[in-house]
Amino acid sequence: MSIPPASAQPSPFRCTPGSRADAEPMVGTAPTDTRYLLLEYAGAWGKKAVADSRLPDDVKTALAGLSAAGVNVMLVRRHGGRTAEGVRVFTVEVTPTDAHVRGAMLADVSVLLSLDLETFAATGVLTGLEPWERDLHLVCTNGSRDLCCAELGRPVAAAVSARWPAETWECTHLGGHRFSATLLSFPSAICLGRLDAESAVMALEEIEVGRHPLGFSRGRAGLSGAAQVAQVHVMEMTGLDDLGDVLVLEESHGVVRLLAQAPGSEGAQVEWQVGVRSVKVPRRQSCGDSPFKPATSYEVIAAGPVG
Incomplete structure (x- = not known):
């Protein structure tokens, strides 16, 4: 049997163009979680980000316990890698009207184990963290989980971090790969999809002045x-x-x-x-x-x- 020339080979399937072609609705696909823990990790991200990481085993166990308790645990990193000494950690508690974001810089990732994670899972409050006074923009870029997240998410992460460097983080999973590039912004808790570099900045400018960018909305997280x-x-x-x-x-x-x-x-x-x-x-x-x-x-x- 002869092998077709490379030009005749079918193109690899990409879920985002497929979803667009089907005119699949985006609204209703934002994360439904009300509690989040974001942990800075600049190493390689696997398909199962926490389990595949090189984090200490006791830290992985603690994070798995949070996930089992209903907390959305994500690894995050600056676009281009770590930019400061220490490890940044954030918690988010989504309410009907907004979200409470708190953060801290840990000297080492193992310091996480000294925090009262059990109380956080139950109440949404983690002592030892301070209110985060800025917005928090999370762009999914985990290509090990889905190629569209990397191919479409990284240019968006670059554009958003160029405009809002202190607020922007790449993250490991927001669900809805087929709506890439996808982004979740706090404290609005608005999740966006089908973004490119230009539309991501435009949509976040709308959020920044207090409007919901409906044309790019996947919905409000926590609902x-x-x-x-x-x-x-x-x-x-x-x-x-x-x-x-x-x-x-x-x-x-x-x-x-x-x-x-x-x-x-x-x-x-x-x-x-x-x-x-x-x-x-x-x-x-x-x-x-x-x-x-x-x-x-x-x-x-x-x-x-x-x-």
Whole structure:
């Protein structure tokens, strides 16, 4: 059997163009976690970032315990590698209105074991860390997990870190490889996708002045997928795109209650209800996936103000 020439070989599958071609909705795909621990690690990142790292075994065990308790644990690094002595650690606690970010510089990664990680997992508070007064921009660049994250994420990390050097970190996993380049910004907790270098800076400028960049939004982290979709839907219907204009009150069985600013009023608020249903669509969800797997997306079936 003859081998086709290289020019005739099929191009390697890339999940981001595939998702675009399918017109897959992005909203509803932001991380749903409300607690995060970010640990600086400038070494090589594997597919399972913490487990594959060269961190001390007792540190890996502690981080695995946090993950098991529902904390989203990520490794982070400056674009281009470590830029300071010591190891930076951050915690994030997402609330309905914002997020509390705290940080510290550890002399060595093993100092992490002296912190009360068990209390943090239970309460979201880790003593020994100070409030982080800047924004925190996390850009997923882990090519060992998905090639699109590296190919599309690194140019975005370069552009964002050039504009906001103290606020920007590469991170190991934000989910949704097929929406690369993807970025999560705190304290807004807005997750963005399908970014390039120019649109990433533009979208973060919108967040910086207090607006939700709806065209690039995957939703607000810390909410369920259905609640993320409902929140963005009400924003699009009302034009209320300032951060905090539309708040999620609760979600139950696909019905999301929200509180929105009343148009043209000073301080008045209107309650909304949005019905959302989930749909499973088979997709290749990452560059390395050969089989199609069910991916969840959401459809708004009813929406309107209450009363």
